[in-house]
Amino acid sequence: MDETHGAEQAAHGADGGLPNPMHQFEIERLIPLKLFGIDASFTNSALFMVIAAFLITVFTIVAMRRRALVPSRLQSVAEMSYEFVHNMVRDNVGTDGMKYFPFVFTLFMFVLALNMLGMVPYSFTVTSHIIVTFALAAFIFIAVTVIGFVKHGPKFLKFFVPDGVPFVMLPLLVVIEVISYLTRPLSLSVRLFANMMAGHTMLKVFGAFVVALGVLGGWAALGFMVAFTGLEILVAFLQAYVFAILTCIYLNDALHMHH
Amino acid sequence: MGQALKLSTEMIAGVAVGGFIGWSLDRWLGTAPALMVLFLFLGGAAGIISVVRSAQRRQAEAGPLPGKDLPADDDE
Numbered sequence: 001m002d003e004t005h006g007a008e009q010a011a012h013g014a015d016g017g018l019p020n021p022m023h024q025f026e027i028e029r030l031i032p033l034k035l036f037g038i039d040a041s042f043t044n045s046a047l048f049m050v051i052a053a054f055l056i057t058v059f060t061i062v063a064m065r066r067r068a069l070v071p072s073r074l075q076s077v078a079e080m081s082y083e084f085v086h087n088m089v090r091d092n093v094g095t096d097g098m099k100y101f102p103f104v105f106t107l108f109m110f111v112l113a114l115n116m117l118g119m120v121p122y123s124f125t126v127t128s129h130i131i132v133t134f135a136l137a138a139f140i141f142i143a144v145t146v147i148g149f150v151k152h153g154p155k156f157l158k159f160f161v162p163d164g165v166p167f168v169m170l171p172l173l174v175v176i177e178v179i180s181y182l183t184r185p186l187s188l189s190v191r192l193f194a195n196m197m198a199g200h201t202m203l204k205v206f207g208a209f210v211v212a213l214g215v216l217g218g219w220a221a222l223g224f225m226v227a228f229t230g231l232e233i234l235v236a237f238l239q240a241y242v243f244a245i246l247t248c249i250y251l252n253d254a255l256h257m258h259h
Numbered sequence: 260m261g262q263a264l265k266l267s268t269e270m271i272a273g274v275a276v277g278g279f280i281g282w283s284l285d286r287w288l289g290t291a292p293a294l295m296v297l298f299l300f301l302g303g304a305a306g307i308i309s310v311v312r313s314a315q316r317r318q319a320e321a322g323p324l325p326g327k328d329l330p331a332d333d334d335e
Contacts, residue, residue, distance in 0.1 A: 172301075179277050179298075180305035187272035187309070191265055242265070249316070 021204035025128055025197065044124045045132065052113035052126070081109065085244065092248035093255065100251055103143075107136070108244035115196060115236035119229070127239075128196040130189060137189035140247050148254035159257050188246055195239050199232045262317070269313060270306040277302015 031042035063078035071079060085105045089097055111127060118125025126132050148156040160177040161170065206228060209221040281298025285291040 176301055176304045176308060179280065179302050180273060180308045182280070183269065183272040183276045183302075183305060183309055186276055187269045190268045190272060194264065194268065 019204070019208050021201045021208070024124070024200060024204060027129075045126050045129065048114065048117055048124045048126045052110060052117055055117075056109045056113050081105075088241075088245055089248055092245060093252045097248070097251055097255055100147075104244055104247055104251075107140075107247060108240055111136070111192070111243050112237065112240035115240055116233070118196065118200065119233055119236055125196055125200055127192055128200055130193040133189035133193040134185065136243075137185040140188070140250065141185040144247075144250045144254045147251070148257070151255060152257060156254075156257070159253070184250065188243065192239050192243055195235055199235055203228060203232060266310050266313065269309040270303075273304075273306020273309055274299060274302045277305060 028044045029041035030044060030047060033039075033041045059074075060078055063072075063074040066072065066075065068075060082105070085108050086101060088108075089101045089104050093100065114126045117123050118127065148159065160174050160181065162173055162177065165173055203225070206221055206225050210218040210225060212218075213221055277298045277300070278295060280302070281295035284294045284298070288294070
C-alpha cells in the first residue's frame with residue numbers, strides 16, 4: 001500500500017513539485033511469478049513486447065489478406081516495409097544474405113513497433129531499458145559470430161588479422177581487433193537505449209514545464225513539445241533502421257569477411 | 260547529433276570493453292591493476308578503429324567528395 005502511494009507521489013510530484021521524469025521507466029510486476037528461484041514475473045515491459053509482437057502479426061496478416069494487384073493503403077504499407085528491409089539486406093549483405101532476410105525483417109519490425117508504441121501516451125518504452133537492447137544485440141552478435149565460423153570455419157579468425165602488417169605488430173593489432181569486435185554488442189545496444197531513454201526523459205521534463213508554467217508561460221514549452229514529439233517519432237524510426245542496418249553490416253562482415 | 264552520438268558510443272564502448280576485459284583478467288590472474296591499465300589503452304585503440312571504420316563507411320555511403328569522384332577501388 002505504501003509502495004503504491006510512493007509511486008503515485010513520484011508520478012505526480014511530491015508536495016506539488018515537478019513529476020519525476022524517470023518514473024516512466026519503472027518496471028512493474030503485473031503477474032508475479034517465480035520460476036526455479038528466478039523472478040520471471042510478467043511485467044509491463046513484457047506486456048508491451050507481447051503487444052508489439054501481436055500488432056506486427058495482425059498488421060501483416062490483415063494487410064496481406066486480400067493480396068490485391070492494386071494494393072489498398074494498408075497493403076502498400078506492408079509492402080513498403082517489406083521492400084524497405086529487402087533492399088536494405090540486398091544492398092548491405094548481398095544476394096547470398098537474403099536467407100537472413102526474415103530475421104532482419106522481424107528484428108526491424110519488432111524494434112520499430114516497440115519504439116513507436118513508446119510514443120503512445122501512458123505506454124511503456126521497452127527499448128529504453130538497456131537490458132532489453134543488450135539482449136537483442138548480444139543475440140545478434142552471437143548469431144553473427146556463429147554464422148561466420150560455420151561459413152568459413154577456422155579461417156574466420158583471419159577476420160581479426162589485418163592485411164599488410166609487419167609480423168612484430170601482429171599480436172598487438174590482433175588484440176585490438178578482437179576488442180573492437182567485442183565492442184559491437186555494447187555500442188549497438190547503448191545507441192538504441194540511450195536515444196530512447198534520453199528522448200523520453202526530455203519529453204517528460206518539457207511536459208512538466210508546460211504544466212508548471214501554466215496558461216501564461218506554458219505555450220513556448222508546449223510548442224517545443226509538439227516539435228520534439230515529431231522529432232522523437234523520427235528518432236524512433238531512425239533507431240530501428242540503424243539497428244537493422246548494423247545487423248546487416250555485421251552479417252556482411254561474417255559472410256564476406258572484410259571490414 | 261545522431262551521428263556524433265553514434266561515433267562517441269563506439270569510442271566509449273571500446274574503452275569500456277577493454278577496461279572490463281582487463282579487470283576480469285586481473286581478477287582471474289591476480290595481477291591488479293596492471294592488465295586493466297594495459298587493456299584500457301588497447302580498448303581506446305579499438306574504439307578509435309571502430310570510429311574510423313564507421314566514419315569511412317558513412318563516407319562511402321555519402322558518395323565521393325567533390326573533386327574526388329574518381330572510381331573508388333572496389334575490392335568486392
